[in-house]
């Protein structure tokens with residue numbers, strides 16, 4: 001087949017509003033699948049990158065790494081997927097496939113050249129990558145996920161980043177029965193953290209700036225909820241958690257939150273703010289605590305997460321928007337005013 005011209009939404013320059021445009025998707029290679037995208041989630045990382053909060057970006061930039069759609073064509077060597085399959089694509093579309101991390105299914109930590117980002121990156125053939133705010137995408141079958149029956153594509157899309165970014169550390173740090181887990185920040189990532197930690201059997205506390213999201217968080221599976229704007233929260237919860245997963249997109253007083261961990265407790269940071277953080281090392285020394293980070297999850301674990309969510313009967317809580325509302329949605333995400341993930345209906349790009 002010849003390449004496909006896709007309709008997309010792109011940021012033409014750093015911090016510029018996104019606008020409608022077209023991009024070319026490559027001819028299918030041996031192991032490629034062409035995906036007709038149905039929905040694309042808006043992750044806060046899209047905003048960080050479109051606004052160059054993480055360093056220089058490549059423009060025009062088509063963000064989007066929470067992609068759900070249907071396979072519409074397959075390359076000659078494809079064995080894993082067929083036309084009509086419901087599939088997803090997350091934050092990366094390739095990796096070296098040979099290093100220790102890739103061999104272990106931890107492609108997100110690829111040691112040779114790093115993972116190839118779904119957008120704002122250059123792939124291993126030297127072509128720029130463009131993300132999911134578009135009608136089509138072409139991806140190697142080995143970097144494509146299967147969306148289980150029972151999960152509709154709109155609520156499945158945010159699982160490809162928000163879902164796996166919480167599932168991976170919760171699994172790695174053994175969230176489960178008998179564990180007290182706090183999810184810090186009730187946004188796109190955080191709300192998935194509440195659902196997943198609850199489904200894993202942990203006792204879950206939601207920590208949010210205000211009381212505004214209390215009812216929602218309890219409905220999603222939190223056992224407890226506290227507002228971090230209330231100083232009493234920090235005395236009430238001192239030394240109480242085995243694990244805190246920090247999803248906040250801004251710099252925080254890490255010492256205050258580390259004080260909420262038990263002896264041997266861990267804080268895992270997944271939120272990736274623009275500016276550097278600092279801490280007083282006595283916050284970890286004084287109770288043998290750990291401060292760690294975690295990046296999304298590998299392909300194998302992402303499939304495991306999708307199957308886990310389907311088994312437990314949940315996807316993300318979403319607000320579906322047409323593509324012409326992306327810029328407005330960005331402002332609402334920044335204002336922590338989303339319940340709890342914006343998902344773009346890509347049909348609105350096909351008009």
Ligand code: NAP
Pocket residue numbers: 042043044045046048161162165184185186187188189190207208209210213247248249250251252269270271272273294295296333334336338340
């Ligand atoms: P989001 O929907 O905007 O959620 C972030 C939440 O952080 C907000 O809902 C808010 O929760 C809290 N928050 C925001 N500003 C705050 C402030 N100044 N002080 C205290 N709390 C604040 O964003 P997201 O899509 O979940 O992403 C969260 C972060 O994770 C971003 O930095 C993103 O780039 C990063 N990320 C990392 C990975 C990874 O692999 N490590 C993957 C995806 C995203 P409340 O309203 O409850 O206070």
Ligand code: ZN
Pocket residue numbers: 043044045046065091161162
């Ligand atoms: Zn993301």
Ligand code: ZN
Pocket residue numbers: 095096097098099100101102103107109110111112
């Ligand atoms: Zn590798």
